[in-house]
Amino acid sequence: MRLRFDDGVEQFREEFRSWLAAHRPTPEEMAADPPRSTGHAPEWVRRWTRQMFDAGWLVPGWPPELGGRNAGPIETFVVLEELAAAKVPRTTNVQGLGIVAPSIVDYGTPEQVRDYAMAILHGEATACLGMSEPDAGSDLASLSTRAVLEGDDETGEWVIDGQKVWTSGANYADFCFLFCRTEPDLPKHQGISILLVPMDAPGITVRPLPEIVHPGEPDLNEVFLDGVRVPAANLVGRRGDGWAMANGSLAHERGMVWVSAVMGLEESLATLLEQAPPLLDRMGPEERAVATDAIVRIAIDTQAARCLGQRGFARLARGGSAPEQALMKLYASDCRQQVARVAADIQGPDALELGAIADDGTHAVDEPRGTWMEQYFHSFANTISAGTSEIQRNIIAERVLGLPRG
Ligand SMILES: Cc1cc2nc3c(=O)[nH]c(=O)nc-3n(C[C@H](O)[C@H](O)[C@H](O)COP(=O)(O)OP(=O)(O)OC[C@H]3O[C@@H](n4cnc5c(N)ncnc54)[C@H](O)[C@@H]3O)c2cc1C
Numbered sequence: 001m002r003l004r005f006d007d008g009v010e011q012f013r014e015e016f017r018s019w020l021a022a023h024r025p026t027p028e029e030m031a032a033d034p035p036r037s038t039g040h041a042p043e044w045v046r047r048w049t050r051q052m053f054d055a056g057w058l059v060p061g062w063p064p065e066l067g068g069r070n071a072g073p074i075e076t077f078v079v080l081e082e083l084a085a086a087k088v089p090r091t092t093n094v095q096g097l098g099i100v101a102p103s104i105v106d107y108g109t110p111e112q113v114r115d116y117a118m119a120i121l122h123g124e125a126t127a128c129l130g131m132s133e134p135d136a137g138s139d140l141a142s143l144s145t146r147a148v149l150e151g152d153d154e155t156g157e158w159v160i161d162g163q164k165v166w167t168s169g170a171n172y173a174d175f176c177f178l179f180c181r182t183e184p185d186l187p188k189h190q191g192i193s194i195l196l197v198p199m200d201a202p203g204i205t206v207r208p209l210p211e212i213v214h215p216g217e218p219d220l221n222e223v224f225l226d227g228v229r230v231p232a233a234n235l236v237g238r239r240g241d242g243w244a245m246a247n248g249s250l251a252h253e254r255g256m257v258w259v260s261a262v263m264g265l266e267e268s269l270a271t272l273l274e275q276a277p278p279l280l281d282r283m284g285p286e287e288r289a290v291a292t293d294a295i296v297r298i299a300i301d302t303q304a305a306r307c308l309g310q311r312g313f314a315r316l317a318r319g320g321s322a323p324e325q326a327l328m329k330l331y332a333s334d335c336r337q338q339v340a341r342v343a344a345d346i347q348g349p350d351a352l353e354l355g356a357i358a359d360d361g362t363h364a365v366d367e368p369r370g371t372w373m374e375q376y377f378h379s380f381a382n383t384i385s386a387g388t389s390e391i392q393r394n395i396i397a398e399r400v401l402g403l404p405r406g
Helices: 007-023 027-032 043-055 073-086 094-107 110-121 242-254 257-281 285-317 324-352 372-384 389-400
Strands: 127-130 146-150 157-164 175-181 192-198 204-208 221-231
Touching: 007 043, 007 073, 073 257, 073 285, 094 110, 094 127, 094 175, 094 192, 094 242, 127 221, 146 175, 157 175, 157 192, 175 242, 192 221, 192 242, 257 285, 257 324, 285 324, 324 372, 324 389
Parallel strands: 127 175
Antiparallel strands: 146 157, 157 221, 175 192, 204 221
8 A cells, every 4th residue: 555645735844845945944054053941042043933924834623813724634744744744843932832822712802812912923923832830730720829819800900929840941931821829718620720830930930941952952941939020911711721722722732733742753763773783793592582673663653653643633634534543643752762772772872971962953853863862761751741741541442442430
């Protein structure tokens, strides 16, 4: 069986490919000013995001006034695939473009869309996502950051106190899409609201959390909020509706994330296959047999990940539901972890040297980077963020397989 798109789609791909070749940021300008976190948009990113917006490629499925061209899901898939193949990110502010802007478009007022969502889409502002707290991660509804309204709905102010953690990009972001408790007397799922909070508001302290790999360029942060005031008009959607909106917000993220995840996996496999022969030659027969077996297993898993993603996507594109979508995050992030682990194993003690490959900043968002060991460490980011693998298994058990809650 040969999977292919029809001629119209391939024509669309060609149109985007030539536009991309003519307008893309050059590897030299990307390398000269690499992003320092997912909240940081260097000058070339800001210009590039705006160029994509103006040409209707930024969010192809949206109307032109929001940076799209009313394209269907297959065309959107093609654009994401071509960007990943060309190693060009749409933006560095993935949470801003992938979650925050779509959520404001879905639930915000026209003024919020104008001042916050459009600023992201025009490449003029970046956003961070303030959900997790020290005691609220998988169980987001336990969050305790509190916002109290002083005055009325129109002219009053929200006063916010609390702490967020693991806030990607908060060290450079312009504003935060902040989840906080506004109705402390209601059951926990009903008392959460979302506020738009400028990161330079008095009372905000950001403390970066250095990571094992690249400790000098932290992306994760603690954010402390101490009597932070924002206008009443910064409430997104209805007061107390934050839980329902959180599910909608993350759905934006989950839709097509698998495309870049699978392409990253395929790239890792290709590198492993290229590097493996001399490393296998150094091994004794038994060790070589075990290593070869592990590589073949990864090759099969990679192929299965692509097929699973495409099958689910085909169902969605036809308007049906796709249980495969629920499997993709778990499966692709697990495969990424396995390929890095097997490759580091085969490489032997040399894999332990960190920082051996310089990062010049010329890569798409989900592209594997650094040594195999660094990729292995980094792979845990994908098995934890946006719902841990254990939580994904719970979701599959309950919603896909229909098993009773444990
Ligand atoms: C790279 C990265 C980027 C992130 N970016 C952001 C961001 O921008 N904004 C933000 O708000 N958050 C962000 N996070 C936080 C992320 O959403 C949380 O880490 C995640 O939801 C897990 O929460 P937790 O860390 O509190 O772990 P916990 O929820 O405390 O879980 C601890 C362990 O227990 C397991 N566990 C918990 N509950 C269950 C259960 N019911 N059944 C089975 N096992 C369970 C978990 O799987 C995990 O292994 C990021 C995290 C990472 C790693």
